[in-house]
Amino acid sequence: MMDFLSQCRAVVGDAHVLDTAAGMAPFLTDQRGRHTGKALAVLRPGTVEQVAALVRACARHRVAVVPQGGNTGLVLGSVPDGSGTQVLLSLARLNRVRQVDAVNRTMTVDAGCILQHIQEAAAAEGCLFPLSLAAEGSCTIGGNLATNAGGTAVLRYGNTRELCLGLEVVTPQGEIWSGLRGLRKDNTGYDLRDLFIGAEGTLGIITGAVLKLYPQPKASITALAALPSPAAALQLLVLMQDRCGASLTGFELMSRYCLQLVAEQFPQLPKPFAAPHAQYVLLELSSSESEQHAVGLLEQAIGAALDSGVIDDAVVATSVSQSAALWQVREHIPLAQARAGKNIKHDISLPVSRIAEFIAVTGPKLDAAFPGCQLVCFGHLGDGNLHYNVAPPTGVSNEDFLLNQDKVNRVVYDSVEAFGGSISAEHGIGALKREELARYKSPVELNMMRAIKAALDPLGIMNPGKIL
Amino acid sequence: MMDFLSQCRAVVGDAHVLDTAAGMAPFLTDQRGRHTGKALAVLRPGTVEQVAALVRACARHRVAVVPQGGNTGLVLGSVPDGSGTQVLLSLARLNRVRQVDAVNRTMTVDAGCILQHIQEAAAAEGCLFPLSLAAEGSCTIGGNLATNAGGTAVLRYGNTRELCLGLEVVTPQGEIWSGLRGLRKDNTGYDLRDLFIGAEGTLGIITGAVLKLYPQPKASITALAALPSPAAALQLLVLMQDRCGASLTGFELMSRYCLQLVAEQFPQLPKPFAAPHAQYVLLELSSSESEQHAVGLLEQAIGAALDSGVIDDAVVATSVSQSAALWQVREHIPLAQARAGKNIKHDISLPVSRIAEFIAVTGPKLDAAFPGCQLVCFGHLGDGNLHYNVAPPTGVSNEDFLLNQDKVNRVVYDSVEAFGGSISAEHGIGALKREELARYKSPVELNMMRAIKAALDPLGIMNPGKIL
Numbered sequence: 044m045m046d047f048l049s050q051c052r053a054v055v056g057d058a059h060v061l062d063t064a065a066g067m068a069p070f071l072t073d074q075r076g077r078h079t080g081k082a083l084a085v086l087r088p089g090t091v092e093q094v095a096a097l098v099r100a101c102a103r104h105r106v107a108v109v110p111q112g113g114n115t116g117l118v119l120g121s122v123p124d125g126s127g128t129q130v131l132l133s134l135a136r137l138n139r140v141r142q143v144d145a146v147n148r149t150m151t152v153d154a155g156c157i158l159q160h161i162q163e164a165a166a167a168e169g170c171l172f173p174l175s176l177a178a179e180g181s182c183t184i185g186g187n188l189a190t191n192a193g194g195t196a197v198l199r200y201g202n203t204r205e206l207c208l209g210l211e212v213v214t215p216q217g218e219i220w221s222g223l224r225g226l227r228k229d230n231t232g233y234d235l236r237d238l239f240i241g242a243e244g245t246l247g248i249i250t251g252a253v254l255k256l257y258p259q260p261k262a263s264i265t266a267l268a269a270l271p272s273p274a275a276a277l278q279l280l281v282l283m284q285d286r287c288g289a290s291l292t293g294f295e296l297m298s299r300y301c302l303q304l305v306a307e308q309f310p311q312l313p314k315p316f317a318a319p320h321a322q323y324v325l326l327e328l329s330s331s332e333s334e335q336h337a338v339g340l341l342e343q344a345i346g347a348a349l350d351s352g353v354i355d356d357a358v359v360a361t362s363v364s365q366s367a368a369l370w371q372v373r374e375h376i377p378l379a380q381a382r383a384g385k386n387i388k389h390d391i392s393l394p395v396s397r398i399a400e401f402i403a404v405t406g407p408k409l410d411a412a413f414p415g416c417q418l419v420c421f422g423h424l425g426d427g428n429l430h431y432n433v434a435p436p437t438g439v440s441n442e443d444f445l446l447n448q449d450k451v452n453r454v455v456y457d458s459v460e461a462f463g464g465s466i467s468a469e470h471g472i473g474a475l476k477r478e479e480l481a482r483y484k485s486p487v488e489l490n491m492m493r494a495i496k497a498a499l500d501p502l503g504i505m506n507p508g509k510i511l
Numbered sequence: 512m513m514d515f516l517s518q519c520r521a522v523v524g525d526a527h528v529l530d531t532a533a534g535m536a537p538f539l540t541d542q543r544g545r546h547t548g549k550a551l552a553v554l555r556p557g558t559v560e561q562v563a564a565l566v567r568a569c570a571r572h573r574v575a576v577v578p579q580g581g582n583t584g585l586v587l588g589s590v591p592d593g594s595g596t597q598v599l600l601s602l603a604r605l606n607r608v609r610q611v612d613a614v615n616r617t618m619t620v621d622a623g624c625i626l627q628h629i630q631e632a633a634a635a636e637g638c639l640f641p642l643s644l645a646a647e648g649s650c651t652i653g654g655n656l657a658t659n660a661g662g663t664a665v666l667r668y669g670n671t672r673e674l675c676l677g678l679e680v681v682t683p684q685g686e687i688w689s690g691l692r693g694l695r696k697d698n699t700g701y702d703l704r705d706l707f708i709g710a711e712g713t714l715g716i717i718t719g720a721v722l723k724l725y726p727q728p729k730a731s732i733t734a735l736a737a738l739p740s741p742a743a744a745l746q747l748l749v750l751m752q753d754r755c756g757a758s759l760t761g762f763e764l765m766s767r768y769c770l771q772l773v774a775e776q777f778p779q780l781p782k783p784f785a786a787p788h789a790q791y792v793l794l795e796l797s798s799s800e801s802e803q804h805a806v807g808l809l810e811q812a813i814g815a816a817l818d819s820g821v822i823d824d825a826v827v828a829t830s831v832s833q834s835a836a837l838w839q840v841r842e843h844i845p846l847a848q849a850r851a852g853k854n855i856k857h858d859i860s861l862p863v864s865r866i867a868e869f870i871a872v873t874g875p876k877l878d879a880a881f882p883g884c885q886l887v888c889f890g891h892l893g894d895g896n897l898h899y900n901v902a903p904p905t906g907v908s909n910e911d912f913l914l915n916q917d918k919v920n921r922v923v924y925d926s927v928e929a930f931g932g933s934i935s936a937e938h939g940i941g942a943l944k945r946e947e948l949a950r951y952k953s954p955v956e957l958n959m960m961r962a963i964k965a966a967l968d969p970l971g972i973m974n975p976g977k978i979l
Contacts, residue, residue: 146745146864147895148752169753191698199757202696205673220955225862227894228670228936230659230709231948232978233960237705241698258753277614284616285637285726288799289667289757331756332808340800394693396614426695427615465697472699480699487688491967492701498966499959510700 047104051086051130054096059087059136070131073122074115074178078474080123082109082131089136091211091219091250097132098248098504099217107504108132110244112155112186115178117390118473120190120243120509129507134185137250140164148256149208149225154185154249161254170256173200177377185249191241193469198425199292199329200257202469204240211251212239215500225253238495243471244506246499262334263292264341265327265366268348269320269356274399276324276424278353283326286344290337293327294425301376301421308379313368315358324354324424325373327366334363376421377430384441386419386434387451391459392468395427402429405458409433412454413447428468431455456483472510480510515572519554519598522564527555527604538599541590542583542646546942549595550577557604559679559687559718565600566716566972567685575972576600578712580623580654583646585858586941588658588711588977597975602653605718608632616724617676617693622653622717629722638724641668645845653717659709661937666893667760667797668725670937672708679719680707683968693721706963711939712974714967730802731760732809733795733834736816737788737824742867744792744892746821751794754812758805761795762893769844769889776847781836783826792822792892793841795834802831844889845898852909854887854902855919859927860936863895870897873926877901880922881915896936899923924951940978948978 051060061067062084072079083106088094101108107129111121123129137153140161144150145168152161158179165172174187176194186192187203188210200206209224212235222236239246270276276296283291299319306314328344330337338361348354360366380386393401402420409416415436422429433451435444456466460483472480481489489511496503496511519528529535530552540547551574556562569576575597579589591597605621608629612618613636620629626647633640642655644662654660655671656678668674677692680703690704707715738744744764751759767787774782796812798805806829816822828834848854861869870888877884883904890897901919903912924934928951940948949957957979964971964979 144862144864146749147862149862191702193696193698197696201673204702205669214955214959218955220959221953222956224931224933226860226931226933226936227863228661228665228860228891228896229933230661230935230937230939231933231944232709232940232952232956233714233963234659234672234702234705234709235956235959237702238963241700241702246701258756260756281614286799288726288728288797290799329756331754331758392694392696394612394615394617395695396612423696428696463692463694465692465694465699467698468694468696469698476699484700485689487682487686488690488700488703491682491688491703494966495701495706495963498962 047100047106048084050100051084051097054100055086055088055093059089061085070111070114070133071122073119074117078119078122081125081127082123082129083127085131085133087133087136091137091213094132094213094248094250095217095219098213098215101130101504102215102217102502105502105504106130107507109506110134110248112183113157113178113181115182116186116190116473117470118475120471120473121186124508132248134183141251143168144225145170147225150254150256151223151251152184152254153251154183156184158182158184158187165256166259169259171259172254172256174203174206184252188240188249188252189242189244190471193426193428195293195423197423198294199289204237206255207236207240207252208255209253210236210239210249212247212249214247215502215505223251223253243473243509245496245510246505258331260329260331262337262363263327263329263366264334264337264360265325265369266341266345266357266359267315267369268324268326268345268354269316270322270324270354272321272399273402275353276322277396277399279324279348280395280425282348282353283344286347287328287340290328290330290340292329293325295325295373295422296424297323297325297373297376297421298418300417301419302372304379304383304419305372305375308382309375312371312375316356320355325369380419380432383434385445386432387445387448389431389455390468390470391431391455391464391466392426392428393459393462393464397462398424398427398429401458401462405455408454408458409451412450474508477510515568515574516552518568519552519565522568523554523556523561527557529553538579538582538601539590541587542585546587546590548591549593550591550597550599551595553599553601555601555604559681562600562681562716562718563685563687566681566683569598569972570683570685570970573970573972574598575975577974578602578716580651581625581646581649583650584654584658584941585938586943588939588941589654592976600716602651609719611636612693613638615693618722618724619691619719620652620722621719622651624652626650626652626655633724634727637727639727640722640724642671642674652720656708656717656720657710657712658939661894661896663761663891665891666762667757672705674723675704675708675720676723677721678704678707678717680715680717682715683970683973691719691721711941711977713964713978714973726799728797728799730805730831731795731797731834732802732805732828733793733837734809734813734825734827735783735837736792736794736813736822737784738790738792738822740789740867741870743821744790745864745867747792747816748863748893750816750821751812754815755796755808758796758798758808760797761793763793763841763890764892765791765793765841765844765889766886768885769887770840772847772851772887773840773843776850777843780839780843784824788823793837848887848900851902853913854900855913855916857899857923858936858938859899859923859932859934860894860896861927861930861932865930866892866895866897869926869930873923876922876926877919880918942976945978
C-alpha cells in the first residue's frame with residue numbers, strides 16, 4: 044500500500060493525503076455518532092482531474108473509495124467500514140460556484156459546494172435555489188445529489204433529483220463524464236444523470252452539477268391550522284391545492300404530542316392556540332406577485348376550510364416575520380426530541396391518500412407490542428413523508444427501549460410495506476438500511492440493481508457495502 | 512420458428528398472433544411514411560402476464576422484440592427493421608385506466624392507454640394530467656414514457672419523465688418488475704424508473720405506470736406578443752417568469768416566416784397584427800384562482816413589457832375562447848409546413864440563454880452553404896426547444912433539396928454542439944438518429960450506456976438497432 048499512497052501523494056501533494064489518526068479522525072464518525080470507521084487514508088483532491096487520477100490509482104490497487112461531502116448523512120453512507128482498507132475521498136476542496144446563468148435559470152457548481160452558499164449565490168442573482176434542509180449550513184450539493192435529498196420545499200419544487208439538469212461524474216474507471224448539460228429537454232439515450240443521483244456514491248463520484256434555479260417569490264406567508272385528525276389534514280391538502288395550485292409551497296403535519304414536546308423543551312416559543320388540538324398543519328403559501336396577494340389567497344383558503352368544517356381553528360401570519368415565528372415551532376420538533384432523549388427514528392413515505400389510515404392502523408400495533416410507547420409523528424404531509432419516531436413509555440429508559448429497535452422497525456416497516464410505502468423517503472439506504480432494503484425490495488429489482496452495479500463498477504471499489 | 516410462433520399462440524390465442532402480410536401491414540410503417548419494416552409476426556398480448564410470457568418465448572428463441580404503442584414516434588423507434596426476423600409486440604390491448612386516486616393526485620394506467628383518454632379520465636376526477644402534444648389522440652402513454660415525450664406543457668409541468676412516479680416493466684428475461692409506486696419521495700436504491708423512461712424499449716417493455724396529476728387550473732389565458740428579435744423574446748421570458756412564476760404555462764417562439772406560411776396556407780385564420788414583425792411569442796398564463804386573476808396578471812405583465820420596450824405590440828385574449836384562437840396560429844405552423852412541402856427537420860434544444868446567439872450564428876451558416884434556404888424556426892422557447900426546419904430556396908424542388916439532408920444536418924448539429932445543446936430535445940433517437948448519437952456523444956457516456964444495455968439485456972433482444 045505504500046506504493047498506492049505515494050501515487051496519491053504524487054497526485055494531490057503530501058498535505059492532502061492524511062494518514063495519521065489525528066488527521067483522519069474528523070472524517071470517520073457519522074453525523075449522529077453511531078459509527079466510527081477506519082480508513083487507510085483521507086484524500087483531499089482539489090480538482091476534478093485529481094479525483095479521476097486518485098480513482099485510477101484506487102482501481103489499479105483495488106482500493107475501495109468512500110466519497111464524502113459534508114458528512115451530514117443519516118444512514119452511514121459517507122463513512123468507511125471498520126476494515127481500515129478503504130480510502131475516504133473528501134470533495135470539500137471542490138467548492139467553486141463555476142457559473143450562474145440567470146436567463147437559463149441554471150447554476151453550475153462543484154460537488155463540494157455547501158448548500159447554503161449555493162442558495163446565497165442564487166439569491167445574489169435574483170434567483171431561488173429551492174433545496175432547503177436542516178443541515179444546509181454544512182451539507183454539500185454532491186451529498187444532496189448522491190442521496191437525492193428532500194427537505195421542506197419538495198411539495199412545490201421536487202427532490203434534489205428534480206433540481207438537477209446535468210452532472211459531471213468520475214467513473215469507477217477514473218474517467219471523467221462531462222454531462223454538465225443545462226438543458227430542459229434532452230432525449231439522447233439513457234438517463235445516466237438520474238442513475239447517479241441517489242446512488243450514494245456506489246456507481247461513481249459526482250464532482251459537478253448544473254442546478255435549476257427559479258424566480259424568487261415576492262413573499263411567503265404561513266398559517267397554522269388545528270384539526271381533529273390526519274384525515275382532516277388530507278382534506279385540507281386537497282382544498283389548498285385546488286385553490287392555490289403551485290402557490291402552496293409547504294404543508295407540514297404535526298401531532299399534538301410534537302407540539303407538547305416543543306412547549307416542554309422550549310417554553311419561550313409562541314403557543315399559537317389556547318387549548319390543545321389532535322393535529323396541526325403548518326401551511327406555507329408563496330406568491331410571485333406580492334405579500335398582499337399571498338396573505339389574501341391564504342386568508343380566503345383558510346376561511347373556506349373553516350366554513351366547511353375541515354379545520355377547527357387557524358392562525359394566519361400577516362407578515363413574513365410572523366411566518367418565520369410559526370416555522371420555528373415546526374423546526375424545533377427535532378431539537379425537542381433530541382433534548383427529551385433518543386428515540387427510534389423512521390423516515391418513511393406513503394401514498395398521500397393512505398396516510399390517515401396508516402397512522403390509524405400502525406399506532407395501535409406499536410402500542411400492543413410496546414404498551415405506552417410515544418409516537419413523535421410529524422413531517423412533510425404534502426409529499427407523503429412522515430418522520431415517524433417511537434419514544435419509550437414513561438418510566439422506561441431510552442437505553443432499554445433502544446434494545447427493541449429491530450422489533451419496532453419490523454412493526455413500522457411491515458406496515459409501510461402493506462400500505463405501498465417506502466422505508467426511506469429522503470435519507471437513503473447507506474450501510475444502515477442495507478439489510479432492510481434486501482428484505483423489502485423484490486428480487487427482480489435487486490437483481491437489476493446488482494447487474495447495473497457490476498456493469499459500471501466491475502471491481503466493486505465504489506463505496507462498497509452501501510445500498511447493496 | 513414454427514415452434515416459437517406456436518408458443519406465442521399458446522400464450523395469447525391465434526387471433527392475437529398476426530403473421531399474414533395484410534394483418535401485419537398496419538403496424539410496419541412509421542408515422543411519417545419514411546420506412547416500412549418486416550416482421551416475423553405481430554403479437555397482441557392482453558395482459559401483463561402475457562407480455563412476460565411472450566418475452567420469455569422470445570428470449571428462449573433469441574427473437575428480437577420491437578414494442579409498439581400508438582406508433583406515432585418520429586425517429587423510427589417503434590417499427591421493425593427490414594430483416595423479417597423481429598416480432599412486433601403491440602401494447603394496444605393493454606388500455607385500462609387501473610385506478611385514479613384524487614387525493615394522492617395519481618393515476619395508475621396500462622401502457623397502451625391513449626394519452627387523450629388519460630387526460631379525460633383525470634378531468635373526470637377534477638384533476639389535470641398535463642402532458643399534451645399533437646399526437647395525443649392516438650399516441651399511448653407507454654410510448655410517451657419510452658421516449659420521454661415533451662409537448663406544450665413542459666415549461667410548467669416538465670417532460671413525461673417528471674410526470675411519472677412509478678413503472679411496471681417486463682424485463683428482457685420476461686420477469687415482471689412491479690415498480691408501480693405512487694410516492695413523491697422514495698430513496699431506496701437506484702432509480703430504475705428513470706432508466707426505463709426514455710430508453711425507447713431497449714431495456715425492457717413498460718406495461719404500466721403511476722402518473723402524477725395536478726389540480727385543474729381555473730383558467731388559462733394567452734397573449735401574442737410581437738418583438739424585434741429572439742434576444743427580446745429572452746428578455747420577455749425572464750420578465751414573465753419573475754412576475755408570474757409557475758402561472759406562466761406556455762412560451763412559444765415563432766418567426767415572421769412561420770406566421771407568413773400560416774397566413775398563406777390558412778388564409779381563414781385570424782391575423783393578429785396589421786403589419787409583420789420579426790418575431791412573435793405566444794404566452795399562456797394559468798391561474799388556480801380565476802379567469803379574472805389570469806387576465807389581470809397577464810395584462811399587467813404585458814403592460815410592463817411594453818413600457819420597458821421589450822416588446823413592440825401585443826394582443827391579449829380576454830377570454831378562454833379568444834385564447835384558443837391564438838393557439839390555433841401556433842398549432843397550424845406544422846400543418847402549413849406540410850402543405851408547403853417537405854423540409855429538413857430538427858428537434859433541438861439549447862440552454863435558453865444561448866438561443867438568440869444560436870439563431871444569429873446558424874442561419875448565416877446555412878445561407879452560406881445553401882443560398883436562399885428558408886428557416887421555419889419555432890418552438891417551446893421556455894424549454895430551450897426549437898423546431899428548426901430548413902426549407903428549400905425559391906425555385907428548388909423539395910426532392911432536390913432533401914438530397915442535401917446530411918449536409919444540412921451537419922451544419923445544424925455542429926452548431927447545436929458548439930452551443931452545448933442537444934440533437935434530440937423531445938423526439939428521441941430511434942433508428943433515425945443512431946449514427947448522429949454515436950457522432951456527438953462522448954465515448955465515456957456511450958460506453959456506460961452500452962454497459963447498462965449489456966447488463967440488463969445480455970441477449971440483445973430488446974428493440975435492437977434503436978439508440979445504440
